[in-house]
Amino acid sequence: MLATQRRAAIVSIVESTGAARISDLVEQLGVSDMTVRRDIERLDSEGRVERVHGGAIAVQPRATDEPGFSAKSSLMTAEKQAIAAAAARLVQPGATIGISAGTTTYELARAIRHLPQLTVVTNSVPVAQLLHETQSAGHVVVLTGGVRTPSDALVGPVAVNALQGLHVDRLFLGAHGIDESAGLTTPNLVEAETNRALVRASRAVCVLADHSKFGIVGLSTFLPLREVDTLITDSGITARARAVLEDSVEQLVLAAPASGAASGASVRTGPVTSSGAG
Template sequence: MLANQRRAAILAIVEEHGAARVSELVDQLGVSDMTVRRDIERLDGEGLLERVHGGAVAISPRATDEPGFTAKSTLMTAEKQAIAQEAARLVQPGATIGISAGTTTYELARAVRDVPHLTVVTNSVPVAQLLHEAQAAGHVVVLTGGVRTPSDALVGPVAVSALQGLHVDRLFLGAHGIDRSAGLTTPNLVEAETNRALVRSSRSVCVLADHSKMGIVGLSSFLDLHAVDTLITDSGIGARARQVLEEQVEQLVLAAPGRGRSPRSEAAG
């Protein structure tokens, strides 16, 4: 196991259980005590977990934390790409779709850029730029306009006004966090308002979110889970989170990283 893979495994264990002892990590990873301690020190220095006596504990994100697009784009890349490939199967030539801001939805835009004759409504600057540079025949991109957030979303009254009167077949929606009670959330109040406008413009809502979003609660809720038609996440989701989603959303799809567009990806619900 490479060092970066080992540190990713330590972080995943700590995040799943909330904490882990050095001795437990040594047993699970089959490496030395000193190796684990060095990895924990490195992860602590990067702000990804908190080193404590004898082990490490997970860091609970604050409700107003809003990571930038570039920072988020380096996380869960294989999971995001697998989710995007599953979502791309729902996009037919000639469709009119909405794509919200986010790094997973950006991967969807990459996956559908060769689908002919798409009309795409988006409030994401990176998504609009990607599709513009693709120069695919027949693509029409409607960029909402508005105030740009750290996550490169265009939000606010201008964006909401632009969405009024627009109608898309299916919205592909990202989220900062997903929780049983809070639903879909974001740390940005104005982005929540714009996301609600995107939902109102859509006949069907498909949420794209990797498993690390489960249990995270941002400052503002913008959609209840029971209002989600399809939710696509990855196979790393925990059993409890999966049960919650199966009970609440109409359809749950689990994408398997590394399998691309394979029919072996699992659907539930």
């Protein structure tokens, strides 16, 4: 195994388990203790793992880190598409909905773009552009205005003021992170306030989040889990996260990325069942 392959393997092991002891890595990789120590030191200097006494732990994102839209678009694509397919089943022709900024909510916009006569309130520039280009469907798109963030969200006082007095039947809401105690969070304080305004304008809130969002805590909470009506995630979610959601949200949808399984996703109150989606 080449050094680059060995280090990639260490990163994979640490990220999948959260932490790894040097002795375990020595056994799994079949190399010396000193080689593993040097690899961990190199990976720590590159910011790929964090070196600790006796091993390494996964690098935790900072509460203020805010990846751009393009960077996030290439992550968890199959999971996002499955989540979007499940969410699209909740949208009927002629509906009035809200769609927040985010790459998973953008996948929802793609999934529903041909549904006729939708009225969509959004603070997402890519969502507004996508729906505006689908002119044959007769959409009415209300773009809030505001200051543009790295994730292509329009936020701030202009966006909040634009949402006052508006009412949508259901809001499809993304999140940077989801945590049992912190709830739904974002690294951007101004975006948090805009998301709260979107929630206030909505009769029901449906959160779209792939399994990688769980356990991440951004700088600012914008919605407690107990105020979520429906949460759609993918089948990669951990048993612990499932248990938390069962106790916290009203409805939970568990969507499986397409892999030959039957299409469809069930919405359940109480225990979660897994099914394919998209």
